[in-house]
Amino acid sequence: MKILIAFAICVSAWAQVERPRIGKMLDANGGVRTVYGIASSVTLGEAETTGVLSSGCSNTFCLAKTDAGIVSASGIASAPAGPALFAFDGGNAWVWFPESRQLAQWSNGAQNPLHYCRGSIGTPPPWSPDSDGGDEVLSVGVNSGSVQFAVRRLTGVWIVNQDGSVAGALPRAAGAVMLIPGGAVYATRTGIAIHNLEIPLDGVTAFSWMSGSYLEVRAGGVNYALRIDLGRETLFQLPGGGQ
Amino acid sequence: MKAWLLCALLPLAADAQLVIHAVTGNTETVVGSTYPPSGQMWQVALNTTSSVQFRIYNTSTTPVAVTVVLSGVGFTFTSPLLPYTLPPNSTVTQALNVTVSFTPTMVASFNANLQINGLSVILLGSGVTAPTLTSASGCSSTVPFNFGTVPTGGSTTCTFSLQNLNPQPVTVASVVVNGLGFTGPYGITAPLTLQPQEAVSFAVNFTPPGALSYSGTIAVGTQSYAVSGTGQTALLPAPALQFNAASYASGQQGVLTMTIPGGSPIAATGFVNLAFAPSTAVVKDDSEIAFLANGARSIPFSVGPGATTALLSGQNSAAFQTGTTEGAMTFTITTATSLTGTSPVKVFTIGGTPVIVDSTSASKERAGFLDIVITGADNTYSAGMMSFSFFDASGNAIASPISSDFTSTFKSYYGGASAGSAFEVTVSFPVVGSVANIGSVKVALTNAAGVANTGSLTFQ
Numbered sequence: 001m002k003i004l005i006a007f008a009i010c011v012s013a014w015a016q017v018e019r020p021r022i023g024k025m026l027d028a029n030g031g032v033r034t035v036y037g038i039a040s041s042v043t044l045g046e047a048e049t050t051g052v053l054s055s056g057c058s059n060t061f062c063l064a065k066t067d068a069g070i071v072s073a074s075g076i077a078s079a080p081a082g083p084a085l086f087a088f089d090g091g092n093a094w095v096w097f098p099e100s101r102q103l104a105q106w107s108n109g110a111q112n113p114l115h116y117c118r119g120s121i122g123t124p125p126p127w128s129p130d131s132d133g134g135d136e137v138l139s140v141g142v143n144s145g146s147v148q149f150a151v152r153r154l155t156g157v158w159i160v161n162q163d164g165s166v167a168g169a170l171p172r173a174a175g176a177v178m179l180i181p182g183g184a185v186y187a188t189r190t191g192i193a194i195h196n197l198e199i200p201l202d203g204v205t206a207f208s209w210m211s212g213s214y215l216e217v218r219a220g221g222v223n224y225a226l227r228i229d230l231g232r233e234t235l236f237q238l239p240g241g242g243q
Numbered sequence: 244m245k246a247w248l249l250c251a252l253l254p255l256a257a258d259a260q261l262v263i264h265a266v267t268g269n270t271e272t273v274v275g276s277t278y279p280p281s282g283q284m285w286q287v288a289l290n291t292t293s294s295v296q297f298r299i300y301n302t303s304t305t306p307v308a309v310t311v312v313l314s315g316v317g318f319t320f321t322s323p324l325l326p327y328t329l330p331p332n333s334t335v336t337q338a339l340n341v342t343v344s345f346t347p348t349m350v351a352s353f354n355a356n357l358q359i360n361g362l363s364v365i366l367l368g369s370g371v372t373a374p375t376l377t378s379a380s381g382c383s384s385t386v387p388f389n390f391g392t393v394p395t396g397g398s399t400t401c402t403f404s405l406q407n408l409n410p411q412p413v414t415v416a417s418v419v420v421n422g423l424g425f426t427g428p429y430g431i432t433a434p435l436t437l438q439p440q441e442a443v444s445f446a447v448n449f450t451p452p453g454a455l456s457y458s459g460t461i462a463v464g465t466q467s468y469a470v471s472g473t474g475q476t477a478l479l480p481a482p483a484l485q486f487n488a489a490s491y492a493s494g495q496q497g498v499l500t501m502t503i504p505g506g507s508p509i510a511a512t513g514f515v516n517l518a519f520a521p522s523t524a525v526v527k528d529d530s531e532i533a534f535l536a537n538g539a540r541s542i543p544f545s546v547g548p549g550a551t552t553a554l555l556s557g558q559n560s561a562a563f564q565t566g567t568t569e570g571a572m573t574f575t576i577t578t579a580t581s582l583t584g585t586s587p588v589k590v591f592t593i594g595g596t597p598v599i600v601d602s603t604s605a606s607k608e609r610a611g612f613l614d615i616v617i618t619g620a621d622n623t624y625s626a627g628m629m630s631f632s633f634f635d636a637s638g639n640a641i642a643s644p645i646s647s648d649f650t651s652t653f654k655s656y657y658g659g660a661s662a663g664s665a666f667e668v669t670v671s672f673p674v675v676g677s678v679a680n681i682g683s684v685k686v687a688l689t690n691a692a693g694v695a696n697t698g699s700l701t702f703q
Contacts, residue, residue, distance in 0.1 A: 013670050037567075
C-alpha cells in the first residue's frame with residue numbers, strides 16, 4: 001500500500017518495435033556491415049564502410065581503421081598506417097596502432113577525436129610496449145577507466161596495466177586475445193576460452209568488437225559471432241559472401 | 244689383298260678338320276647332320292624370330308679358311324666377314340660364331356641347308372602358332388574384346404593373359420595398344436621371351452572421352468586383336484543429404500554434408516538448393532534461411548572421381564540457418580549430370596514456437612518512465628499480447644500484472660517483412676512519483692504457439 005502511494009505505473013504503456021542488430025562485422029572484403037537479427041539467425045546489411053583493415057564497435061559507436069585513418073560517424077581522422085586494436089570505454093576508446101606502436105585515445109564526437117599518448121602509455125613509472133622490444137600487443141582493454149594491454153613476451157602472455165605492472169597472466173599457449181570487461185577471451189589450441197568455458201573452434205586467428213555483447217571471431221577463413229554475456233555465451237557462424 | 248692372299252695360300256682343309264657345335268647358354272653340343280637332332284623340330288611362332296648360335300672349331304694343325312652358305316626359305320644367318328680363317332686347334336675365343344635365325348611366316352615345315360665348307364647341316368624348322376591372348380577379367384572373353392559400357396570420364400580395366408602354348412620359348416617383339424580411349428599395356432615390357440606354357444598378364448584401360456562407340460587393337464608381335472567399348476553419358480549415384488540433427492527449430496544453425504553412396508565414378512558439379520515456404524500468410528519468405536558460406540539459398544557442390552563426399556562451397560560441410568519463421572525448409576540438388584536413382588529431397592518442418600527471447604533489459608534511468616527492452620523472434624508472426632508483473636526491490640509483487648496488447652504494433656512491424664521475425668521491442672511505462680523502490684519486472688509474451696517468459700529483469 002505504501003508502494004502504491006509512493007508511485008504509480010501507468011497501465012497504458014506504449015511499444016516501439018524495430019529490427020534488432022547484434023553489432024557490426026568486418027567482412028572478408030574489408031567492408032563493415034551491420035549484422036541484424038538474433039543469435040544464430042542473422043542477416044547482413046550492405047557494406048557501410050569499405051577498405052577497412054580493422055573495426056570495432058561498442059554499443060554506441062563504431063570505429064573503422066582504413067589506410068587513410070579512422071572512420072567514425074563524425075568523419076575521418078588521420079591515423080598511422082596499418083591496422084588497429086580498439087578498446088571501448090563509454091564515449092571514449094583506446095586505439096593501439098601495431099605498426100607504429102603508438103597508443104591513442106579516441107574521444108567520440110570531438111572535433112579532434114584522436115589524442116596520442118607521448119613517450120609512454122602510462123604515468124609513472126613510464127612504461128609502454130616499446131620499452132620491451134619483445135612485447136607483442138595482442139589486445140587493449142579498459143579496466144576501471146584505465147587502459148590495459150594483453151602482451152606476448154618471451155615469458156608468456158601477460159595482462160599489463162597502464163603503469164607497467166602485471167595484472168594477470170594467460171596461458172602461454174594462448175593465441176589471439178581480446179580483453180573484455182572483467183577478463184579476457186583467448187584462443188586455445190582447440191577453441192575459445194571465455195568465462196571458464198571452452199567453446200570448440202579450430203584455427204582462431206583474431207577477435208574484434210561487434211558490439212558490447214558480441215565479438216567477431218575469425219577462424220579458418222570463416223567469421224563467427226561470439227556472445228560474451230556471462231551465462232549466455234554462444235558461438236555461431238556469420239554469413240559470408242555478398243548477402 | 245693380304246687376307247685374300249693368305250686365304251689362297253691356305254690349303255683346303257678336309258671336312259673332318261671342322262667341328263660344329265650348337266651353343267645354348269654355356270652349353271655346347273656337337274651338331275650332326277641335322278639340327279635339331281633327328282626326330283625334333285625347331286618350332287617357332289608365326290612371324291616371330293628364334294635364333295641359334297653355331298660355333299665352328301678347327302681341330303687340325305693347320306689354319307682353315309671357312310665359308311658359310313645357307314639356303315632355305317625363312318632362314319638367315321649372321322657371321323663375321325667370310326671367308327673366316329680359323330687357326331689350328333682353335334679355342335672358344337678363336338672359333339667362328341654363326342647365328343642362324345628362323346622366322347616362319349606360315350604354319351608349315353621349313354628346312355634349309357647350312358653348308359660350312361664341306362660340312363652340311365640340314366635345319367628342320369616349323370612355324371607354330373603365336374602366343375595365345377585371352378582376357379582374364381574386365382572385358383569379354385572373345386575377340387573383339389569388349390570393355391562394355393563405361394561412363395564418360397570414367398574408366399575400366401581389362402586384364403589379359405598372354406600364354407605360350409608352344410613347346411619351345413617364343414620371343415614376343417612388341418605389345419602395342421592402339422585406338423582412341425584405349426591405353427596400355429600396363430604390367431608388361433616387350434620384347435620378352437615366353438617359356439613353354441608360360442603366361443604373363445597385362446592390363447589395358449578403356450577411358451571413353453565421349454558417349455560414343457570406340458574400337459582399337461592390341462598388337463602382339465604381328466598378331467592383332469580387336470578391342471571395343473562404348474562411352475555412355477556419365478551417371479552420378481544419387482547423393483545422400485545428411486544433417487547434424489533429425490529436426491530443427493527456428494533460431495538454429497544446422498550442418499549439411501553430402502555423400503555419394505559407393506563413391507562417384509565421375510567428376511560432377513552442381514548446386515545444393517534450399518527453398519523455404521512459410522506456413523504463415525504474414526510473410527512470403529525469410530531471408531535469414533540461407534547457407535552461411537555465401538548467405539544464399541544455393542551453394543555449389545563438386546565431386547571428384549572416386550569421392551564419397553561432395554565438397555560444398557569447397558568445404559566438407561555447409562552450415563545453414565533455420566531462420567525465424569515457421570514453415571518448411573526443403574533441400575534439393577541440381578546438376579547437369581544424370582543421376583542413377585532419385586534426386587534427393589529433404590524437407591524439415593519448422594514448427595511454430597512461443598516467442599524466442601534472445602536478450603532483455605529493464606531501465607528506470609529515463610525520468611518518468613520504466614523502459615523494458617526485449618529482443619527476440621516470433622516465428623508465428625502473431626505476438627503482441629504481453630503481461631508485465633512488477634516487483635519491488637525486495638521481490639514483492641507491486642499490484643496486479645499489467646496486460647498490454649501490442650498486436651497492431653507488431654503487425655505493422657512485420658508487414659511486408661521478409662528478413663525473419665526477429666524484433667527488438669521497447670515497452671515504456673510512464674511512471675508518476677519515485678521509482679526508487681521498483682526492483683524488477685517479469686514479462687510474459689503470448690503468441691499463437693504459447694507463452695514465453697523473460698524471467699526476472701532487474702531495473703538498472
